[in-house]
Amino acid sequence: MTADLHIHAAPPEGAAADWTIPQNWDAFTREEHAVWDTLFERQAKLLPGRASTAFLRGLDALRLSDGGIPNFDDLSERLMKLTGWQVVAVPGLVPDDVFFEHMANRRFVSGNFIRRADQLDYLQEPDVFHDVFGHVPMLADPVFADYLAAYGRGGLRALELGALPQLARLYWYTVEFGLVEEDEGLRIFGAGIVSSSAESVFALDDPSPHRIGFDLERVMRTEYRIDDFQQNYFVVPSFDELLRVTVETDFAPLYERILPRPSIPVAQLVEGDRVIHRGTQAYAAAREPA
């Protein structure tokens, strides 16, 4: 047996001890800025009436439509005034503790590369379009901004308590793939959805996935898939409510309760679910290997 010492790879050459790198905005080529513009225009057309009011407001407030990959210094200046957050560049995925430490200190880490023009819908690691277009508009919302900082603190705690997989599900089903209930109907806010043209439609309109009312314990017990559209989406009643339950819940006893229990497979409904839409699961069934 070895102790869990949180040993991880050293930052790559050219990165600081906290894994950040200079954005080096001047080094982006015209082609790379054009990829941003193409993706931006596609999503900007699709999202009114689909994305949450908070997301659309953030897009405006941060002037993400100015054209080209945003300069992080300018973006951080605007964001700092609104909610005290900054955006910092990293080479790619960073170790969990580094990721949480930045978040707890209101620094959002962004990949410093952009997908190729011939791979607009293909992504192995989060690039600057996913990270900035997908995540940063929500950080202009004061309530969501507090939620993400609280999540960072919770992440550091979950590492100590051996409950990272459980807490990561909360991130997945809210920050990445969350829906919110607004007066006019369901809206998307998860970065994985709003940065994807196909999933922006699928998550709201397709009969296949379940849409289930958010419940913290239920979400933290639920498996997820990283290789295709989600089979479950969880719907928060509001960001105030999401923030409230996460700051008011004592996570240590919650982890103690759920760690010994089996996880809930993707697409399985359980007793107590507030089912908003019972999915047909037809999309997933058709994609299963024969």
Ligand code: HBI
């Ligand atoms: N690093 N750059 C980056 N972006 C992420 O979304 C990210 C990461 N490191 C760890 C991580 N996500 C997740 O595995 C944790 O939330 C559990």
Ligand code: FE
């Ligand atoms: Fe993301």
